[in-house]
Amino acid sequence: MVDIIQIKDLNKSFGDIHAVQNLSFCVKEGDLFAFLGVNGAGKSTTIHILCGQLQKDSGSVIIDGADIEHCPDDIKCKLGVVFQNSVLDAALCVQDNLQSRAALYGLTGPAFDQRLTELSKLLGFEDLLKRPVGKLSGGQRRRIDIARALIHKPRILILDEPTTGLDPQTRKILWNVIADLRKNEKMTVFLTTHYMEEAAEADYIVILDSGKISAEGTPLELKNKYTADYIMLYGVDEAAVKLLNVEYEQVRDAYRLTVPNTAKATELIVKHPEVFVDYEITKGKMDDVFLNVTGKKLEGGAGK
Amino acid sequence: MRTMGALVKRNVKLFFKDKGMFFTSLITPVILLVLYATFLGNVFRDSFQMNIPETVKLSEELIDGLVGGQLISSILAVSCVTVAFCSNFLMVQDRVNGSIKDLRMSPVKASFLAAGYYVSTLISTLIICFVATGICLLYVAAVGWYMSLSDVLLLMLDVVLLVLFGTALSSIINFFLSTQGQISAVGTIISSGYGFICGAYMPISSFAEGLQKVISFLPGTYGTALIRNHAMQGALAQMELQGVSGQLVESLKDALDCNLYFFGEQVSVGGMYLILGGTVTVLISVYILMNGLKKKQ
Numbered sequence: 001m002v003d004i005i006q007i008k009d010l011n012k013s014f015g016d017i018h019a020v021q022n023l024s025f026c027v028k029e030g031d032l033f034a035f036l037g038v039n040g041a042g043k044s045t046t047i048h049i050l051c052g053q054l055q056k057d058s059g060s061v062i063i064d065g066a067d068i069e070h071c072p073d074d075i076k077c078k079l080g081v082v083f084q085n086s087v088l089d090a091a092l093c094v095q096d097n098l099q100s101r102a103a104l105y106g107l108t109g110p111a112f113d114q115r116l117t118e119l120s121k122l123l124g125f126e127d128l129l130k131r132p133v134g135k136l137s138g139g140q141r142r143r144i145d146i147a148r149a150l151i152h153k154p155r156i157l158i159l160d161e162p163t164t165g166l167d168p169q170t171r172k173i174l175w176n177v178i179a180d181l182r183k184n185e186k187m188t189v190f191l192t193t194h195y196m197e198e199a200a201e202a203d204y205i206v207i208l209d210s211g212k213i214s215a216e217g218t219p220l221e222l223k224n225k226y227t228a229d230y231i232m233l234y235g236v237d238e239a240a241v242k243l244l245n246v247e248y249e250q251v252r253d254a255y256r257l258t259v260p261n262t263a264k265a266t267e268l269i270v271k272h273p274e275v276f277v278d279y280e281i282t283k284g285k286m287d288d289v290f291l292n293v294t295g296k297k298l299e300g301g302a303g304k
Numbered sequence: 305m306r307t308m309g310a311l312v313k314r315n316v317k318l319f320f321k322d323k324g325m326f327f328t329s330l331i332t333p334v335i336l337l338v339l340y341a342t343f344l345g346n347v348f349r350d351s352f353q354m355n356i357p358e359t360v361k362l363s364e365e366l367i368d369g370l371v372g373g374q375l376i377s378s379i380l381a382v383s384c385v386t387v388a389f390c391s392n393f394l395m396v397q398d399r400v401n402g403s404i405k406d407l408r409m410s411p412v413k414a415s416f417l418a419a420g421y422y423v424s425t426l427i428s429t430l431i432i433c434f435v436a437t438g439i440c441l442l443y444v445a446a447v448g449w450y451m452s453l454s455d456v457l458l459l460m461l462d463v464v465l466l467v468l469f470g471t472a473l474s475s476i477i478n479f480f481l482s483t484q485g486q487i488s489a490v491g492t493i494i495s496s497g498y499g500f501i502c503g504a505y506m507p508i509s510s511f512a513e514g515l516q517k518v519i520s521f522l523p524g525t526y527g528t529a530l531i532r533n534h535a536m537q538g539a540l541a542q543m544e545l546q547g548v549s550g551q552l553v554e555s556l557k558d559a560l561d562c563n564l565y566f567f568g569e570q571v572s573v574g575g576m577y578l579i580l581g582g583t584v585t586v587l588i589s590v591y592i593l594m595n596g597l598k599k600k601q
Binding site for chain 2: 052073074077096103
């Protein structure tokens with residue numbers, strides 16, 4: 001697959017604060033790419049540079065073969081952004097909002113009407129077109145934000161914490177739509193999120209800390225590298241668990257054993273088949289990866 | 305062109321839907337109306353009658369027409385600028401609520417967005433000021449009509465020029481604002497202060513000489529004088545026809561700010577148009593230059 005976003009040696013400072021330092025990574029076309037970091041890690045700065053809203057100090061940003069410095073307008077046509085907070089006009093109705101934004105991409109008249117029909121069906125807001133955006137619920141407004149980002153059929157969809165504050169059902173609807181877009185239109189999705197289970201669905205993850213990459217890889221690679229495996233062991237007493245000589249904790253109806261990796265788990269099971277009658281092996285979670293990489297916990301996901 | 309049309313439509317709709325901003329822009333004209341209705345109208349009416357020789361008998365209608373002309377010229381002179389400022393606050397609101405981020409995500413240039421704000425402010429302000437002009441003319445017709453067709457047409461031209469001026473000035477000042485607090489501060493200063501410096505509450509001729517000299521450097525003053533001339537010259541001409549001496553009419557014109565002086569030299573009506581037109585051109589050029597020179601952070 002082609003690298004649709006190539007960032008090399010990117011630097012950006014605000015006075016003495018080095019928001020982004022020698023950042024280099026690539027995003028493959030059609031991938032769901034997760035960009036993680038605590039607040040102030042440099043995610044938003046990078047996104048603003050990608051979108052042409054901020055000037056970089058040095059380095060290069062190539063999007064779909066075009067340099068952001070030389071062809072910013074071409075690149076803007078290929079990007080759709082869902083901002084952390086809705087930036088649509090609260091006083092205007094949904095249709096007026098989308099119409100004014102579509103016109104900025106030269107999409108007017110029947111072409112706009114057709115696109116509006118497509119998107120309202122896709123995101124299920126046909127009955128909201130005449131409602132002022134300010135009167136919509138959080139979930140309804142998020143759907144309109146996504147429609148705005150998709151209005152000009154971008155190749156890359158940037159989602160800046162798109163599901164923060166949404167109820168589980170709305171989150172599910174949004175992720176289903178995004179999955180459809182990726183499947184049917186091969187859209188690349190660049191995601192920042194505080195929900196680690198969303199990041200766990202990504203094809204590739206970059207974790208940013210203090211403006212630098214502190215870890216990157218597929219979710220499996222990161223889990224293998226930064227977390228242990230866990231064995232849930234059922235139907236045994238503590239004395240038997242103690243004999244295994246591994247770190248453990250008692251949870252309801254079971255003991256949770258911590259082993260360095262799956263190979264060690266297999267070794268343990270083979271060595272003590274009499275103990276491992278009823279058990280399951282799980283990888284560590286992305287929360288653990290993030291905590292182990294940065295030493296910090298992402299705010300927002302915990303409450304879920 | 306369609307893109308600009310859509311942008312302007314969005315901005316104009318937002319201004320008229322934001323009732324707070326819309327009514328704020330009408331505060332000064334409403335204050336003026338209240339002042340004239342309660343006492344200022346009577347003060348001016350008595351002042352005119354006292355200055356007219358007893359040998360000359362002027363009709364009540366003529367006096368009312370002159371006072372009405374003064375009222376409408378004050379209202380229009382103030383509205384053209386304060387409404388433009390309030391309408392143009394949309395560019396700051398967009399920065400405050402983040403909408404500008406969304407607009408700048410599109411492939412249109414920042415200068416295009418700036419032009420969109422200018423044109424939409426111009427349209428919103430013209431709509432309000434033309435409606436206000438219509439109401440003002442109906443009022444004058446009710447109390448005493450002495451305006452000719454050319455006076456009405458020139459009054460319209462004055463309104464357009466003053467709106468162009470107010471829009472350009474507000475574009476430059478609002479360019480530097482980025483918070484709700486700044487909007488409130490500038491809005492309050494303009495709404496309350498502009499009425500004084502343009503002579504809407506009290507004629508500039510009644511100010512101290514030093515202040516008059518300072519005000520003579522403000523281009524908006526000449527816009528007010530133009531509107532005063534075209535709103536009142538019919539009534540003043542009628543006074544002359546009814547026996548008031550030319551000298552007295554000239555002194556009335558001085559007192560009513562129809563005549564303006566720049567360091568003792570009377571500025572002609574043509575000169576006032578040149579000053580206002582030239583200022584509008586300079587301000588728009590500065591606004592374009594500011595947007596052109598503005599760099600991303």
